[in-house]
Amino acid sequence: MRVSRSVQWGSLTGMRKVETPEQMTEEYRATLIKIVYALASTEFASVEQHQPWINQAPTAEDRFIQAQIAADEAHQGFIDCRMLRHFGQEGEDMADRLLALRMGQHPIAAFNVPMDSWVEVVGFCFCMDLVAWYHLRAMEDCSYAPLAREMTTMVGEERFHASFGARRIKDLVRDQRYQGLCKAGPAEAQKAVDKWYPHALDTFGSAGSKFSELAVGYGIRKWGNEELRQMWRQDIDPQIEKIGLVVPNSEAGRIIR
Ligand SMILES: [Fe+2]
Ligand SMILES: [Fe+2]
Structure with a gap:
């Protein structure tokens, strides 16, 4: 993905992209810092989640990929924190606070x-x-040009993590050898999808969020919370069905709407 020099959508379309916090209006700054903070809060948190599995995954490839995922998330966390620090004292404090949090304290459930x-x-x-x-x-x-530039690597990292998940969930349903290695099969795969599906829907944030609207308006995000949630569903639901699993009820177990 190429990074253009001018703003591509929203109310600032055609203007030169923002390079530093000094160029931002108060509302733009508040919207952006909230996004970078939310993003940053997930990265080292997911390193914590993955870390025990680097030495426990069933195959050598799975272990290597767990280590790679942990490294990617740490890379993203490092970049996000550096981006937060560009915002001066407020951003410094946010980054420091995030680095002190441990499992159970992270802002996104x-x-x-x-x-x-x-x-x-x-x-x-x-x-x-x-x-x-x-x-x-x-x-x-x-x-925000610095964020746009970071997306050129981060998007590919997440694609890799997601496609690894899609491949292995299929192996759990269809591949006898892998089932043997994992001592699990379709029933366990279904349970795992049931566990994360509501969390995934919640993670997109509330549909009526004013902040989500501002982010789109300022050209920071291309789509709002609800639009992204529906894009995700339209992507994953057919995948779940194609594997032979059941798509969970999209209302069950939800906290955020
Ligand atoms: Fe990440
Ligand atoms: Fe990831």
Whole structure:
């Protein structure tokens, strides 16, 4: 994805992209810092979630990929924190606060939920990393140039995590050898999808969010919360059906709407 020099959508369309916080209006700054903070809050949190599985995944490739995912999330966390620090004292404090948080304290609920089995790790990658991919895709070529530039690597990282999840969830349903290695099959795969599906839907945020509207208007995100949630559903639901699993009820277990 190429990064253009001018703003591509929203009320600032055609203007030169924003390069530093000094160029921002108060509302733009508040909207952007909220997005970067939310993003940053997920990265080191998911390193915490993945970390135990680097040494426990069933195959050598799975272990390597867990290590790669943890490295990617740490890379994203490092970049997000550096971006927060560009905002001066407020951003410095936010980054410091995030780095002190541990599982159970993270602001987004799904990132406080441990992965209790390898199958749950696979379900997380399948559901939650696809959420991450949509979130990041929405910021490709966005109006804040430093963020747009980072998307050129981060989007690909999330695509990799999500497609790993999609491949392994299918193996759990269809591949006898893999089922043997994981001591699990379709029933466990279904349970893992059931566990993460509502969390994934919640992670897109509330449909009526004023902040989501501002983010689109300022060219920071291409799509709003609800639009992204529906894009995710239209992507994952046919995948779930094609594997031979049941799409969970989209209202069950939800906290945020
Ligand atoms: Fe991430
Ligand atoms: Fe990820």
